[in-house]
Amino acid sequence: MMPSKTTQTPGRRRGIFITLEGIEGSGKTTQLARLSKFLREEGYRVVETREPGGTPLAERIRGVMLNIPPATPSEHLIRHPAEPITSECEAALVFAARAQHVTHVIQPALQDGAIVLCDRFFDSTLAYQGYARGVNLRTLSILNRFATRGVTPHLTLLFDLPVERGLARRRRHDAEQNRLDRETRQFHTRVRKGFLALAAKEPRRLKVIDAKPDPDRIAADVMAVVNTFLRKARTS
Ligand SMILES: Nc1ncnc2c1ncn2[C@@H]1O[C@H](COP(=O)(O)OP(=O)(O)O)[C@@H](O)[C@H]1O
Ligand SMILES: [Mg+2]
DSSP: OOOOSSOOOTTSOOOEEEEEEESTTSSHHHHHHHHHHHHHHTTOOEEEEESSOSSHHHHHHHHHHTTOOOSSOOHHHHHOTTOOOOHHHHHHHHHHHHHHHIIIIIHHHHHTTOEEEEESOHHHHIIIIIIITOOOHHHHHHHHHHHHTTOOOSEEEEEEOOHHHHHHHHHHHOSOOOTTTTSOHHHHHHHHHHHHHHHHHOTTTEEEEEOSSOHHHHHHHHHHHHHHHHHHHHHO
């Protein structure tokens, strides 16, 4: 399971799948880039990806889900500009995108021995569609097994900070606010609590990182957690 820098055993699943999770503005994208650079410098092969998305079709589904308008609006869109998306539709779109992503990107990269770094994955589905929107958590888990055929992160970094600070960062830096950024503060608070509940349930996989300090400090904490994980993986 462990990607070695020098030797690889053919035929075994030997990649490592690391996901980065947290509310909007918690620093996932920033820290993914830094972790990727660090691991590449250490000699690992790294695949960077994100959800929803990661393949051309899945990125189109992302656009639909986050309500990024198509270049040419359809007749229907012009007549019904504000059709609300149901929680069930939102969840189904996420799983549709994930099935493409796991099959065409994540699984091949893991079989190839890479370290896959993914910006959001199933924990986001549980936090957003489950804890925040109220879709049944067991239903989501069953659908997730269907979409992923059991592909699960080995390690998940959960970037935790107060909702206000995350949203303020996004407002300060991002011109484009997507449909989920515009949700209420209460919604984002439910998401944060959901993530923390998941971390409490699975402390071996989910490691909570304090996302309040400056990016250098957070990056150092991330490297420490990942190094500990890689050391353990190497000896097991
Ligand atoms: N530790 C930090 N302190 C202050 N600002 C940060 C920090 N980390 C990231 N940012 C800035 O906050 C914004 C959101 O960070 P980003 O990494 O995009 O978060 P996410 O991907 O979790 O939404 C970005 O503009 C980024 O430059
Ligand atoms: Mg991001």
